[in-house]
Amino acid sequence: MIGSGRSTIFIEDMQIGMVRSMEKLVTTRDIELFAEVSNDHNPVHLDEDYARDTIFKGRIAHGMLTAALISAVVGERLPGHGTVYLRQSMAFLAPVRPGDTVRAEVEVTAIDLGRSRVGLATRCLVGGVVVLRGDALVRAPSRA
Structure with a gap:
C-alpha cells in the first residue's frame, strides 16, 4: 500500500x-485470498467466463475487500493504532476490477473529546470515480 505512512493521531490533535x-x-x-478468508466464492469474483455474462461484463473484487481498505486507513493512518471501530455504513457505487488501483480516504467530520469518539466520512475511488462512500464512528486513542 502506498500513502502517508503509519501513524497514530490522538483525538486531542x-x-x-x-x-x-x-x-x-x-x-x-488479493481477490482469491479474500475469497478464501471470507468463504465467499461467488463466481462473479473468481470466474471470468461466468462474470462476462453478468451486468459487470467481467470479474469484480468483493465489495467488502474494497471496504477493508477503509479499515486499513482507520487502523493505520487516521486515527491509527489503538482505534476501535464502533460503526460503519457504506454504499457501493461502482465495481472494482482486478488491476484497479483503489484510493481509500477518511476525513474527520466530528470530534467528541469527552467520549473519545470521532466521526469520519469514508470513500474509495478508482481514478476519479467514487466506488464506495460512507461514514464511520470510531473510538480514537487519547493521550489521557
Whole structure:
C-alpha cells in the first residue's frame, strides 16, 4: 500500500477536515485470498467466463475487500493504532476490477473529546470515480 505512512493521531490533535488515505493495486491474488478468508466464492469474483455474462461484463473484487481498505486507513493512518471501530455504513457505487488501483480516504467530520469518539466520512475511488462512500464512528486513542 502506498500513502502517508503509519501513524497514530490522538483525538486531542485532530481537526475537522483532516484527511488521510492510502492506495492499493487490487490483484487477482488479493481477490482469491479474500475469497478464501471470507468463504465467499461467488463466481462473479473468481470466474471470468461466468462474470462476462453478468451486468459487470467481467470479474469484480468483493465489495467488502474494497471496504477493508477503509479499515486499513482507520487502523493505520487516521486515527491509527489503538482505534476501535464502533460503526460503519457504506454504499457501493461502482465495481472494482482486478488491476484497479483503489484510493481509500477518511476525513474527520466530528470530534467528541469527552467520549473519545470521532466521526469520519469514508470513500474509495478508482481514478476519479467514487466506488464506495460512507461514514464511520470510531473510538480514537487519547493521550489521557
